[in-house]
Amino acid sequence: MVKVRIPTPLQRLTGGKEEVETTAGKVIEIVNALDKEFPGIGERISEGGKIRRFVNIYVNEEDIRFLKAEETVVKDGEEVSIVPAIAGGSRR
């Protein structure tokens, strides 16, 4: 399983949960899986299979734009963090 940290603005959709679990896979597959469980979350994060401009996604603290973006593979035990771009960041 993969742990996904949910930012405050999306916690209304996860019933207040700060962290949720989902199955391993590509980032975009994880977004789609989250949307099945928490309807509406997918369109907040992505648009037409691409992550929205104001959303940053990190896999184990690394910005996915330094990896393979939406196609980045997240393995079992790894962590995904969704962060609004306004407060985003990247790992050296």
Add this chain to the structure above:
Amino acid sequence: MGYIKGLKCRECGREYPIEPIYVCEFCFGPLEVAYDYAEIKKKISREVIEKRPLSLWRYRELLPIDGDPQVGLASGFSPLVRANNLAKALGVKELYIKDDTVMHPTLSFKDRVVSVALTKAKEFGFDTVACASTGNLAHSVAALGARSGLQRFVFIPATLEQSKITASVVYSPNLIAVDGNYDDVNRLCSEIANKYKWAFVNINIRPYYAEGSKTLGFEIAEQLGWKAPASMVIPCASGSLLTKIWKSLKEFKQIGILDGLETKIYGAQATGCSPIMAALKSGQDVVRPVKPDTIAKSLAIGNPADGYYAISAIRESGGWGEDVSDPEIIDAIKLLAATEGIFAETAGGVTLAAAKKLIEQGRIDRDRSIVICVTGNGLKTQEALSGHTPPVHYIKPNLASFEEVLKGLRR
């Protein structure tokens, strides 16, 4: 009473109440303060402002507070220095340095934004303030927060220059040095801000905090005799300062304080961290994050939150931007000090070096007024100059030894 109507998403336009929130729940766009300009126009004029104390709060109607200012009552209104020696060196006619190296109390423009942020935090009833910082913001939150009686958590990258760490920790905040760069610190803070109900000045207070940067633009216009300059050169880290200075001039025009606005806005970054200039130069809107590698640590934000808006402001104004190497930064720091007696931190070196390049390229008009924004004091980043300073003459305590040196200098 203040003059804010609420918060508004910059992307989709959805409106929100005045709360410590910073991002649109629907599209994740950043929230921005919306003002009632019709009312502000009735309330202030050049004459009204001119009668007020010389601080950033003389423009209070255009700042997002409800009550009276509570923090930074002596901050703002830094000198606008006519720089004739530097003008000669650069081959331009009318040059000014907006000198925030002498800002009260912590010697950088961050005292502007923090004065506004902490006043707002107090209005919201917070007892703890926090920030993610490359140094200058840490100093300002630690100092102004101490005076305001607030609990302070200050998060910095552990690799920060020792002098910047000392200048934060002396005010006895809770100083947390994170093993990572600024972007790591910022991401961590956004996760902490999710969990702890503190006023993070550059996260949940950001819509209010960022407005404080406008005072830099207001002051320049006032100090030029209620005129905006032809060109303005501004350093970019997150891109917020540049975006807000452009906004300040547009607001002054909107409420009739400026008669016209033809200012071209120019951005400046270090080549070792220039995601905004790279996007600008390649004609794109998408700012690709980079891993910073530059001596200009106060500008080393690889993932700039307001990069997109900074590019929009530059384009809308008809300006441009440049990035400069570390040696160019050091040369510019020395040039500014030697010509105008102003010791800027590395960010000031970036701004002057970029201005020089843009003038040489013909992008900046040599014959019209130019303002270079120098936003922080060089005493904070002395390490950057080690090995690059002019020679010191060491002598024996006798006249002969001195005259030996003098002979060498006159040769």
